[in-house]
Amino acid sequence: MLTIALPKGALLKDSITFFAQAGLDFRELLDPSHRQLQVLAAQGTARALLVRAQDVPVYVQYGQAQLGVVGFDVLEEKQPQVAHLADLGFGHCRLSVAVKSTSSYGSARELPAHCRVASKFVHCAQRYFQDLDLPVDIVPLYGSVELGPLTGMSEAIVDLVSTGRTLRENGLVELEQIFTSTARLIAHPLSYRLNSDNLCHYIKRLRIDGIRIESEAPA
Amino acid sequence: MLTIALPKGALLKDSITFFAQAGLDFRELLDPSHRQLQVLAAQGTARALLVRAQDVPVYVQYGQAQLGVVGFDVLEEKQPQVAHLADLGFGHCRLSVAVKSTSSYGSARELPAHCRVASKFVHCAQRYFQDLDLPVDIVPLYGSVELGPLTGMSEAIVDLVSTGRTLRENGLVELEQIFTSTARLIAHPLSYRLNSDNLCHYIKRLRIDGIRIESEAPA
Incomplete structure (x- = not known):
């Protein structure tokens, strides 16, 4: 299953709007009465994990999430081993x-x-x-x-x-x-290269200027 | 001025009750509409700083606070250079x-x-x-x-x-x-030894079993 790590806090709402472009509906996470840390979407073929902003690159680096959204500030501080796919332009x-x-x-x-x-x-x-x-x-x-x-x-x-x-x-x-700093889309490098869980299908549906898809992934 | 670092969160209420024994009234910090991170007490001769639990030993180690309340778990994890005065018996x-x-x-x-x-x-x-x-x-x-x-x-x-x-x-x-783990009373070692800001006057008024006062402070 495609797993996406989303950050609690200031970047959450825009992150959910961003993934809605690819038909992934994680709006349930915005409901304050909702206490679950995981939400399914796309008929159970994708899920979001709601984690602390600093934990997003950990889940992605360890491959527990194939994609994640995190501020450039966290990437600069932690220097995680993740593929940096795109600047999402929000969370300035x-x-x-x-x-x-x-x-x-x-x-x-x-x-x-x-x-x-x-x-x-x-x-x-x-x-x-x-x-x-x-x-x-x-x-x-x-x-x-x-x-x-x-x-x-x-x-x-x-x-x-x-x-x-x-x-x-x-x-x-x-x-x-x-x-x-702005919000960035990051990926687990190997999952991205191997197109695990149909990752590139979703990435293509996200309207991101200048994003490279798997065949062009950096060496 | 005597400065006391108090931890946000689970230990705050009991910490405030504890210092009330010495005539230090920091109840203002419990008011949810109160946004200040500093509160004065005892006719302006003492103040409390409201900080994250992990930051309490930082303020005490650097001498910005002479006293602090923090969980034993934080002391074990951070191993700060502070004097460990007493087990306060709450926050189990x-x-x-x-x-x-x-x-x-x-x-x-x-x-x-x-x-x-x-x-x-x-x-x-x-x-x-x-x-x-x-x-x-x-x-x-x-x-x-x-x-x-x-x-x-x-x-x-x-x-x-x-x-x-x-x-x-x-x-x-x-x-x-x-x-x-339980809540612990910690002190800045030099302030404690030198009885800065009348520190030992307040410590004596806190009813703590077995606490050592300055003349008996460890070498």
């Missing part, structure tokens, strides 16, 4: 460096060496500051990263910014954008 | 190995070598199977770990069990208990 946000609006820093390069930077995106933050040749102490947090500068724990944060409202409400300003 | 749960109820395994030792075990507690799971001398492939997940065996991705899971309802609902059974 950016990974940014932010500091207190009262601070005097004009760019990330002006941050003091060995200062603390709080982030959920530990690897992305490390790579960014390594590329700047600025040694900093990355403090790994799971949530409410904006508390870092507010409590004095960190001089800066590296966090996802969508509307910028959370930053503004907490008296923070963006200093740099590290990258912009 | 256990870290367990579970498998499908239809499987034939009678103990964790019977799991096949190199099988996959899904877990949010990657380090605890690794240590447990290393001690058993059983090489397994730990699959790191962030949520809904019970999907691991259901989708066929993993043979077993290592996860927190409280009532056992989630396991039962997903057709899983506990095979082994790795450890039991």
